[in-house]
Structures are given as C-alpha cells and as structure tokens.
Amino acid sequence: MRLNKNQIIELLENNNILELGQLADEKRQEFHPDSKPVTFVIDRNVNYTNICTCKCEFCAFHKDKVEKGSYVLDYEIIRKKVEELVSVNGTQLLLQGGLNPDLPLEYYLELIKNLRKNFPDLTIHAFSPPEIAYIAKNNNLSVKKLLEMLIDCGLSSIPGGGAEILDDEIRQKISPNKISAEQWLSVMETAHESGLKTTATMVFGFGENYGNIANHLLKIRDLQDRTNGFTAFIPWTFAPFKNSSSVIAVSRSPERSECFRRNNPGKIFLDCFVEPQALLAMTGNTAHDYLKILAVSRLALDNIPNIQASWVTQGLNIAQLSLRFGANDFGGTMLEENVVRAAGVNNRTTVDEIVDNIRKAGFKAARRNTKYEIINKF
Numbered sequence: 001m002r003l004n005k006n007q008i009i010e011l012l013e014n015n016n017i018l019e020l021g022q023l024a025d026e027k028r029q030e031f032h033p034d035s036k037p038v039t040f041v042i043d044r045n046v047n048y049t050n051i052c053t054c055k056c057e058f059c060a061f062h063k064d065k066v067e068k069g070s071y072v073l074d075y076e077i078i079r080k081k082v083e084e085l086v087s088v089n090g091t092q093l094l095l096q097g098g099l100n101p102d103l104p105l106e107y108y109l110e111l112i113k114n115l116r117k118n119f120p121d122l123t124i125h126a127f128s129p130p131e132i133a134y135i136a137k138n139n140n141l142s143v144k145k146l147l148e149m150l151i152d153c154g155l156s157s158i159p160g161g162g163a164e165i166l167d168d169e170i171r172q173k174i175s176p177n178k179i180s181a182e183q184w185l186s187v188m189e190t191a192h193e194s195g196l197k198t199t200a201t202m203v204f205g206f207g208e209n210y211g212n213i214a215n216h217l218l219k220i221r222d223l224q225d226r227t228n229g230f231t232a233f234i235p236w237t238f239a240p241f242k243n244s245s246s247v248i249a250v251s252r253s254p255e256r257s258e259c260f261r262r263n264n265p266g267k268i269f270l271d272c273f274v275e276p277q278a279l280l281a282m283t284g285n286t287a288h289d290y291l292k293i294l295a296v297s298r299l300a301l302d303n304i305p306n307i308q309a310s311w312v313t314q315g316l317n318i319a320q321l322s323l324r325f326g327a328n329d330f331g332g333t334m335l336e337e338n339v340v341r342a343a344g345v346n347n348r349t350t351v352d353e354i355v356d357n358i359r360k361a362g363f364k365a366a367r368r369n370t371k372y373e374i375i376n377k378f
C-alpha cells in the first residue's frame with residue numbers, strides 16, 4: 001500500500017528505528033533480494049568553480065570572486081583529474097560547481113565536448129538543477145534547449161544536487177536565492193523528458209519538520225510516477241557546526257534560543273518552535289535521525305529502485321548499518337570530494353574498504369556504472 005503524507009509523518013515520529021529498519025529492509029528486498037550484490041561506483045567529484053552568487057546560508061564551499069581561494073578550473077586541470085580517475089578504473093565523473101556569472105556558455109559546452117572526445121566511455125554526470133537553471137537563464141535559453149546542447153556535446157546524466165528540502169518554507173530560510181522547489185522539479189522533468197536519467201537527493205537537518213520531509217519525498221515520488229527518470233535517491237545530513245560562514249540552530253525552548261543568540265552574535269538563527277516529536281534538531285543530526293529518515297525514504301519511495309547509503313557524511317560504520325535500513329548501494333568511492341569536506345566532514349575510503357564493509361554486513365559486493373548495471377563482482 002502506498003504511503004500518504006500522514007502515514008509518512010507517523011513513521012517519522014516512530015522512534016523505534018529497529019521496527020522501521022525491519023520494514024525498510026523488507027521493502028529493499030522487493031527491489032534487491034539478498035542474493036543481489038550491494039553496489040558502488042568508482043567516481044570522482046570535480047568542482048569546476050567555487051565562485052557562487054547564490055550564497056546559500058549553509059554552504060561552506062562557495063566563495064566570492066575576489067575572495068582568497070576562489071577558483072575556476074580550466075580544461076587541462078580537469079582532464080588530468082579525469083585521467084587519474086580512469087587510471088583506477090573509474091567510470092563516473094560528477095561535475096558540479098557554483099553559480100558563476102563570469103563563465104560563458106562556451107565554457108560548459110567546450111568542457112563537455114572535450115571530455116567526451118578524450119574519454120569516450122566516461123559517464124559525464126554533470127550540472128545539478130540550480131546550475132542548469134542558472135546557465136540557461138544567463139544565456140537566454142530554455143532549460144530544454146540548454147539540455148539539448150549539453151546532450152549534443154556528450155552529457156550523460158544529471159546529479160540530483162541542490163534539492164536540499166523541496167519545500168519552499170525551508171528553502172526561503174536557508175537558500176533564498178536558489179531555485180524554488182517547483183523549478184528544481186521542472187528542470188528534472190525536462191531532463192527526464194530529454195532522455196537523461198538523474199538522481200534525486202535530500203539534505204536534512206535544516207530545522208525542517210517531518211511535514212517538510214514528507215512533502216519532499218512525495219514531490220520526488222510524484223515526478224517519478226510521471227517520468228521514471230530517477231535512478232536513485234540519496235538522503236544525507238547537513239553538518240551545521242562545521243560550516244565556517246554560519247551556525248544555524250534550532251531550539252525547543254525560547255529560553256535556550258535566547259541564550260544561543262547571546263552567545264553567537266552575528267550567527268544565523270532560524271526559529272522553528274514546533275513540538276519536540278516533530279523536530280529535527282539542526283544542531284547536528286544523529287545516526288538515529290539518519291537511519292530513521294533513510295528507512296522512511298525507502299518505504300515512501302516505492303517507485304525508485306535504488307537508495308544510496310551516505311558514507312561521506314555518516315562514515316563507513318553507519319553506511320554499513322544502512323544496508324539494513326533500506327539502502328542497497330554504497331554510492332561512489334569519491335576519489336575527490338570538496339563540498340562536504342569544506343563543511344569539515346573528512347571521511348575517506350577505498351574500493352577495498354567498501355567491499356570489506358559490504359561483505360562484513362553479509363552481502364556480496366559489485367562495482368556498477370551510473371545506470372546501476374553491474375560491471376564486476378567481488
């Protein structure tokens with residue numbers, strides 16, 4: 001039976017995560033019986049620029065053009081990074097960057113064209129919906145036209161970044177300059193209609209309530225009903241205290257919030273006084289929050305085949321546990337990752353470690369491509 005919004009909220013209010021894990025594990029087995037391997041992809045995240053005008057409150061990665069450490073990568077640097085990826089049997093390049101007003105359309109087109117020419121077998125998984133919408137707007141192109149041009153140059157698929165919480169109540173607070181939830185979904189719908197497969201993400205821990213999370217899940221599920229274009233759903237956690245630009249917090253009591261304001265002058269504070277059972281504390285998600293939301297995602301998204309564990313934000317131990325909380329995939333090896341690292345989370349891993357963790361959780365391991373086709377088993 002399909003979960004409605006109230007049922008999703010009810011599940012999120014259930015703190016018995018063993019019960020939720022059991023339900024999610026049963027759901028996972030409908031898509032991926034235990035006889036099927038747990039998969040991962042060898043990939044690299046290249047962030048072509050960190051200059052970004054969007055200035056999301058939670059982002060520790062972006063810089064102003066004049067700020068020390070701001071950069072734009074040229075093709076030669078990116079080519080070398082991809083050569084390193086290919087030399088370790090990597091198949092997926094995840095290419096994302098800030099919303100940089102100085103980059104002309106040719107930068108993006110030539111980048112994809114050159115990568116395709118030099119690496120014909122590479123999966124170029126590039127440009128999340130905020131980037132696509134921004135590049136299209138700056139160049140007076142429709143999203144459809146821009147996507148056609150990028151596909152012609154060799155774009156393979158689109159990553160599901162920039163979704164955070166697809167509920168404008170939250171987006172207005174944390175990233176008011178970013179595309180709205182509707183725009184994010186519209187870019188994805190156009191991409192799917194253009195023949196591109198994409199992933200979908202959800203970043204939580206911004207002070208959203210369970211209703212906001214349910215809205216996010218239902219919007220993704222509705223679009224998937226129409227297009228069947230999402231290959232996977234990737235929920236992960238926001239790391240608030242490690243972000244350099246702001247500390248954003250939420251309190252269950254006005255007294256505590258006043259204390260927080262006094263002790264953190266100049267920091268950003270979002271008021272979100274809701275009932276404790278409906279609150280996700282922004283002051284840091286716990287493994288309990290993560291596993292619970294992962295399990296409920298698996299249960300709610302009955303039309304998305306793959307759910308990824310996030311070892312990057314959770315570490316390998318929790319990622320391993322995730323395999324009994326609805327996840328069937330370990331994501332990428334991430335030869336390079338900059339955005340989460342900029343927030344101070346520094347988890348790193350290797351193929352051997354991933355395989356070892358999958359095996360020790362009682363599953364077989366396999367390397368896959370971006371389409372979730374198995375390349376080789378271990």
Ligand code: SF4
Nearest residue numbers: 052054055056059062
């Ligand atoms: S999250 Fe993305 S869009 Fe927002 S400021 Fe950071 S780089 Fe820019």
